[in-house]
Amino acid sequence: MAVSPSTMAAVRASGAIPQAEYLLNAENVRKEFPGVLALDNVQFRLKRGTVHALMGENGAGKSTLMKILAGIYIPDQGDVYLKGIPIRLKSPLDALENGIAMIHQELNLMPFMTVAENIWIRREPKNAFGFVDHGKMYEMTTELFQRLNIALDPESQVRDLSVANRQMVEIAKAVSYESDVLIMDEPTSALTEREVAHLFEIIRSLREQGIGIVYITHKMNELFEIADEFSVFRDGRYIGTHASTDVTRDDIIKMMVGREITQMFPKEEVPIGDVVLSVKDLSLKNVFRNVSFDVRAGEILGVAGLVGSGRSNVAETIFGVTPATSGTIEIKGKAIKMNSPTQAISHGMAFITEDRKETGCLLILDVLENMQIAVLQDRFVKYGFVQEKGITEACEAMSATLRVKTPNMEERVENLSGGNQQKVLIGRWLLTNPKILILDEPTRGIDVGAKAEIHRLVSQLAKQGVAVIMISSEMPEVLGMSDRIMVMHEGRVTGFLDRAEATQVKVMELASK
Amino acid sequence: MTSEQVTAKVTTPALGRRHRRRLPPEVNILLVLVGIALVFEILGWIFAGQSFLMNVQRLRIIILQVSVIGIIAVGVTQVIITGGIDLSSGSVVGMTAMVAASFAQASTWARPVYPALTDLPFFIPIGIGLGIGLLAGIVNGWLIAYTKIPPFIATLGMMVSARGVAKWYTKGSPVSGLTDQFNFIGTSIWPVVVFLVVALIFHVALRYTRYGKFTYAIGANEQAARVSGIDIERHLIKVYAIAGLLAGLAGIVTAARAQTAQAGMGVTYELDAIAAAVIGGTSLTGGIGRITGTVIGAIILGVMISGFTFLRVDAYYQEIIKGVIIVTAVIVDVYRQKKRKV
Numbered sequence: 001m002a003v004s005p006s007t008m009a010a011v012r013a014s015g016a017i018p019q020a021e022y023l024l025n026a027e028n029v030r031k032e033f034p035g036v037l038a039l040d041n042v043q044f045r046l047k048r049g050t051v052h053a054l055m056g057e058n059g060a061g062k063s064t065l066m067k068i069l070a071g072i073y074i075p076d077q078g079d080v081y082l083k084g085i086p087i088r089l090k091s092p093l094d095a096l097e098n099g100i101a102m103i104h105q106e107l108n109l110m111p112f113m114t115v116a117e118n119i120w121i122r123r124e125p126k127n128a129f130g131f132v133d134h135g136k137m138y139e140m141t142t143e144l145f146q147r148l149n150i151a152l153d154p155e156s157q158v159r160d161l162s163v164a165n166r167q168m169v170e171i172a173k174a175v176s177y178e179s180d181v182l183i184m185d186e187p188t189s190a191l192t193e194r195e196v197a198h199l200f201e202i203i204r205s206l207r208e209q210g211i212g213i214v215y216i217t218h219k220m221n222e223l224f225e226i227a228d229e230f231s232v233f234r235d236g237r238y239i240g241t242h243a244s245t246d247v248t249r250d251d252i253i254k255m256m257v258g259r260e261i262t263q264m265f266p267k268e269e270v271p272i273g274d275v276v277l278s279v280k281d282l283s284l285k286n287v288f289r290n291v292s293f294d295v296r297a298g299e300i301l302g303v304a305g306l307v308g309s310g311r312s313n314v315a316e317t318i319f320g321v322t323p324a325t326s327g328t329i330e331i332k333g334k335a336i337k338m339n340s341p342t343q344a345i346s347h348g349m350a351f352i353t354e355d356r357k358e359t360g361c362l363l364i365l366d367v368l369e370n371m372q373i374a375v376l377q378d379r380f381v382k383y384g385f386v387q388e389k390g391i392t393e394a395c396e397a398m399s400a401t402l403r404v405k406t407p408n409m410e411e412r413v414e415n416l417s418g419g420n421q422q423k424v425l426i427g428r429w430l431l432t433n434p435k436i437l438i439l440d441e442p443t444r445g446i447d448v449g450a451k452a453e454i455h456r457l458v459s460q461l462a463k464q465g466v467a468v469i470m471i472s473s474e475m476p477e478v479l480g481m482s483d484r485i486m487v488m489h490e491g492r493v494t495g496f497l498d499r500a501e502a503t504q505v506k507v508m509e510l511a512s513k
Numbered sequence: 514m515t516s517e518q519v520t521a522k523v524t525t526p527a528l529g530r531r532h533r534r535r536l537p538p539e540v541n542i543l544l545v546l547v548g549i550a551l552v553f554e555i556l557g558w559i560f561a562g563q564s565f566l567m568n569v570q571r572l573r574i575i576i577l578q579v580s581v582i583g584i585i586a587v588g589v590t591q592v593i594i595t596g597g598i599d600l601s602s603g604s605v606v607g608m609t610a611m612v613a614a615s616f617a618q619a620s621t622w623a624r625p626v627y628p629a630l631t632d633l634p635f636f637i638p639i640g641i642g643l644g645i646g647l648l649a650g651i652v653n654g655w656l657i658a659y660t661k662i663p664p665f666i667a668t669l670g671m672m673v674s675a676r677g678v679a680k681w682y683t684k685g686s687p688v689s690g691l692t693d694q695f696n697f698i699g700t701s702i703w704p705v706v707v708f709l710v711v712a713l714i715f716h717v718a719l720r721y722t723r724y725g726k727f728t729y730a731i732g733a734n735e736q737a738a739r740v741s742g743i744d745i746e747r748h749l750i751k752v753y754a755i756a757g758l759l760a761g762l763a764g765i766v767t768a769a770r771a772q773t774a775q776a777g778m779g780v781t782y783e784l785d786a787i788a789a790a791v792i793g794g795t796s797l798t799g800g801i802g803r804i805t806g807t808v809i810g811a812i813i814l815g816v817m818i819s820g821f822t823f824l825r826v827d828a829y830y831q832e833i834i835k836g837v838i839i840v841t842a843v844i845v846d847v848y849r850q851k852k853r854k855v
């Protein structure tokens with residue numbers, strides 16, 4: 001029987017905490033999103049006074065599990081126990097009141113309020129008249145900061161703080177709830193080494209106070225430095241839990257990528273031509289630096305790396321969406337200053353972006369309107385007038401070739417499935433006859449059938465001499481489709497692997513280097 | 514892969530058929546217009562003992578009144594389709610009316626603004642008026658495209674400043690004694706002709722030109738449009754420039770109809786124009802809207818005002834009811850958008 005949050009709060013207040021084996025555990029948790037089984041009967045067991053790391057590739061299910069523990073998602077199945085008592089969390093607030101606090105990757109602070117106001121929001125100390133007692137609030141904050149050894153002015157505005165300091169505020173806020181469980185989602189991704197050291201100090205002192213800490217990370221060395229235990233997830237399934245002293249780096253990587261490549265990738269061996277695109281020392285300030293690579297006609301260059309490694313940013317810069325701060329882009333040996341997508345397109349580039357909904361589809365417009373928009377830049381237009389017959393026929397033909405499943409060309413794109421939306425976008429760019437095709441997560445969130453079709457199509461394009469850059473988080477896709485793989489980590493290129501030598505383990509090593 | 518190759522492969526273009534199976538959205542709005550007219554017709558027989566519609570004089574007044582708002586609304590519709598808004602059109606009407614009229618005065622008038630520049634041929638004041646409107650529109654567009662301030666703010670600023678120019682221009686006094694040549698455009702049904710020509714031009718532009726396709730694309734998803742190679746900044750300037758130009762044209766027609774210009778001309782016209790567009794099915798979130806809908810929307814507004822006057826409804830009530838109708842139109846639109854999603 002589930003205990004309501006208020007009962008739980010009463011239990012907490014009375015101090016009569018049952019001595020359960022685990023501080024927090026989840027059993028047989030299942031969570032499905034439309035088209036994706038995010039978690040398949042997973043378990044997770046956190047002991048009191050430990051740091052428990054969660055490991056896994058992108059899409060392994062770590063974040064989903066954490067969001068369930070933090071009350072953001074409600075599981076379809078399974079039970080969550082806090083100190084042995086089953087709980088049902090219905091909202092993040094519910095979780096907070098139960099003593100579970102989460103620090104998100106995207107920080108959730110209000111920039112135009114002070115540090116203290118952010119920490120005590122909704123719980124502000126009040127004076128006799130019911131107004132907020134700012135003096136008391138700043139005092140409480142100072143105390144909290146002393147306890148955590150944080151040197152910040154409670155009265156400064158959050159927007160003036162560095163990312164690292166905002167992180168500290170988030171942690172202080174979580175601690176201020178007197179939480180028993182603290183969930184940290186890649187807390188070091190934006191911190192410098194010194195800041196990381198400080199964070200670890202804080203984590204260790206919290207651990208000594210008996211708090212359980214869930215720590216999501218992609219960084220192997222952090223795991224060995226801070227975590228007592230770790231659990232590995234893969235493709236929404238629970239793989240295992242071990243003490244971090246029992247294993248080696250290679251063991252963990254094997255657990256993370258252990259699956260066999262079972263899907264078929266219709267990669268064809270095609271003659272590789274001349275260098276079409278050459279990027280030298282390309283940098284975008286504070287995002288990525290000194291990225292250099294060549295792509296040849298007929299070649300598929302896979303780009304691997306974790307989310308946030310700068311892969312997509314490089315693609316955007318090459319395509320002129322965010323012009324580079326330094327470095328050169330050469331197309332067929334000619335240096336080009338790429339300042340806008342318009343320019344990139346005029347040089348034969350096409351870019352299928354990562355986020356179909358945000359930067360790809362014109363959702364409220366129809367299939368025809370979506371497909372024709374890029375090619376209208378320089379074809380099918382006479383004296384400003386669109387040649388309706390020509391463009392319609394071209395789009396219908398493209399739609400048939402790509403087997404877009406739509407009742408007709410006038411169907412709104414928002415009513416199509418993800419796979420068909422992706423095909424419409426691919427069609428949009430193929431109509432422009434690109435020489436260089438950049439694909440960012442081309443098969444994310446689409447079903448297996450459509451995936452295979454898109455892979456076949458990409459192979460075909462390479463065969464016809466198109467230079468393809470394919471960014472992907474899906475290891476089998478990268479390994480199966482690429483002639484060469486470029487791996488990125490934290491805004492740097494950490495290495496290139498040829499098709500013959502590339503393995504999942506090697507890619508993962510470079511991606512966390 | 515070239516698209517020629519792709520095309521060659523396909524032998525069965527049976528897939529998407531070209532015909533729209535849905536009724537065009539204008540049909541609904543047209544039905545609303547017919548319904549409203551019939552209601553007034555019935556109420557007319559009941560309360561006034563006469564027909565509302567069978568009165569050529571009344572219908573003439575309705576379409577004449579609709580014309581000026583309609584010309585503005587054609588421009589505003591395009592702005593709204595891009596996801597923006599133009600609050601400045603009413604003030605631009607006042608500004609262009611004043612400036613254009615000052616170059617259209619007859620030498621017989623006692624105190625012309627420019628004594629040396631009287632009896633000019635009609636195309637000079639009209640050209641100047643259009644130029645002023647265009648300039649105001651370009652400034653709007655430039656501010657929105659390059660400083661990235663919200664269209665609401667940019668055009669609010671223009672609304673206040675353009676009205677200021679209109680008042681400053683003659684220190685508040687009206688400009689009268691206009692030449693017959695200039696006034697001609699406001700006589701008879703010429704305002705209606707101007708309106709219909711403008712509506713036709715931009716109906717065609719939105720549906721059949723690259724300009725139109727890009728306008729819808731920007732409103733549907735600006736980021737996607739940018740990645741697809743559309744020069745968003747340049748296009749937005751074009752759209753706002755057209756809206757300014759049409760507001761300028763409306764200012765000229767207004768002055769010609771009144772045969773005089775006053776600084777207060779066009780006050781709240783921008784709101785009527787926005788209302789016409791919205792009633793006509795233009796979505797304030799962008800990407801959706803048609804000129805035909807806007808024309809019908811403008812007529813609905815005109816019919817309602819005329820109908821209320823005909824029924825001797827107090828002017829205060831008229832405004833209250835007008836507000837209710839605008840809000841209702843948007844609620845219906847929101848509901849319709851929701852239903853269309855599967």
